[in-house]
Amino acid sequence: MSSVERVVLGVGLLLVLSGLVHLGVFAVDGGPWYGPVSWRKPVTFGVSFGATLIAVTWVTSYLRVSPRLRALLLAVFAVDCVVEVGGITLQAWRRVPSHLDMETPFDTAVSMTLAVGGGVLVVLLTVFALASFRQRPTGPAGMDLAVRSGFAILLVGLASGAAMIARGVVLTRTGHQEAAYHSTAPLKPLHGVSLHAVLVLPVLAWLLSRTSWSEPVRRRIVTAAIGCYVVAVVGAGVWAVFTY
Structure with missing residues (x-):
């Protein structure tokens, strides 16, 4: 494991820890769990960004990309994750919304920084996704399917996040601030x-590699899991369409 990987994994663990710490803050301080101003955001974003950073660091070790390029992309990804979670956490402590908040110049700067950071995430993860499809990932039986499907589905998540921000910004700019905050709910x-x-699909492939089952059996199980995951994603997408 390279020094960059160790640092990035450490950052991921710290982000997860930050989310868990804020879960404790919520338990002590209380307040609403849902809504644009709540402790839910530093909790969920800390844990989610940390887990994703760790997952991507591990999963990209199966990609056929140059070590130097991978290290650079992971370093930028880690910095971006820190910026995103840091901005969200800062606004939670200030008791103001982190996204779509244009009330003051400072809040606007934070919101725009988070939006730009989201764009950087899309670019970085798209590069990794393309790399996974350009050359077959290495690893145990089914890992190539798990990695490719994981990145493909991840891009759906990034697209839905971009759609939430875009719709919210339009509503904010047209004077519908409250509507902007609530507009993101269907896509969440x-x-x-x-x-x-x-994370889920490659972990399954790795766990199956620890069993005595044959490679064809493990590959079929991974394929079935991918199908189930796609059904869940489609279901969430249909729910979003009918609740918008």
Whole structure:
């Protein structure tokens, strides 16, 4: 394991720890769990970004990309994750919304920084996704399917996140601030489910590699799991369409 990988994994663990710490803050301080201003955001974003950073660091070790390029992309990804979670956590402590908040110049700067950071995430993860399809990933039976499907579904999650931000910004700019905050709700299940396929599916393939089952059997199980995950994503997408 390279020094960059160790640092990035450490950052991922710290982000997860930050989310768990804020879960404790919520338990002590209370307040609403849902809504644009709540402790839910530093909790869920800390744990989610940390877990995704760790997952991507591990999963990209199966990709056929140059070590130097991978290290650079992972380093930028880690910095971006820190910026995203840091901005969200800062606004939670200030008791103001982290996204779509244009009330003051400072809040606007934070919101725009988070939006730009989201764009950087899309670019970085798209590069990894393309690399997974350009050359077959290495690893045990079914890992290639798990990695490719994980990244493909992850892109759906990123697209849904971009759609939430875009719709919210339009509503905010046209003077519908409260509507902007509530407009993201229908897409949140799709966004949440899609983001973690890149962790769940490769972990399944790795766990199966520890069994005595034959490679064809393990590959079929991974394929079935991918199908189930796609059904869940489609279901979340249909729910979003009918609740918008």
